[in-house]
Amino acid sequence: MDGKNLVWDHFKFNAEQRLKGFNFFVLLSIFADGGVFTALEKDLDPKLLVLLGLFIALLALVFWLVDSRSRQLLNITIPALKEIEAEFPEKYRLFAIDAIEQGSVVRYTFAIRVLLVAQLLFGVGVSCYGLSRW
Numbered sequence: 001m002d003g004k005n006l007v008w009d010h011f012k013f014n015a016e017q018r019l020k021g022f023n024f025f026v027l028l029s030i031f032a033d034g035g036v037f038t039a040l041e042k043d044l045d046p047k048l049l050v051l052l053g054l055f056i057a058l059l060a061l062v063f064w065l066v067d068s069r070s071r072q073l074l075n076i077t078i079p080a081l082k083e084i085e086a087e088f089p090e091k092y093r094l095f096a097i098d099a100i101e102q103g104s105v106v107r108y109t110f111a112i113r114v115l116l117v118a119q120l121l122f123g124v125g126v127s128c129y130g131l132s133r134w
Helices: 003-041 046-075 078-085 094-101 108-133
Strands: none
Touching: 003 046, 003 078, 003 108, 046 108, 078 094
């Protein structure tokens, strides 16, 4: 295996893992949020709301950490990928083009973090609501 393949395989693996992790977070969040709405609809014990809210908040925090680590692993490959693509014609230097043109809002990181923060706030809100009804 040469260096170029090693760098690309590392980047590709971690990019895929990041998206798979995010998809898993969305799936777990749907079930947890559904549990909250079911508990509210059936007027179940407020202690259950507190536990569900804490679970949702914990889920968001854990996935924030996982996503941060995935980003770190991706970022260590980018300088090497830019070096490799420097051999290509300018219009094929995708990482260099992206570095110049990327905004701060239209990015996976921004979208993922918005959803993580929303889930964290939802979880805290559900826990507070459950405590107020306890």
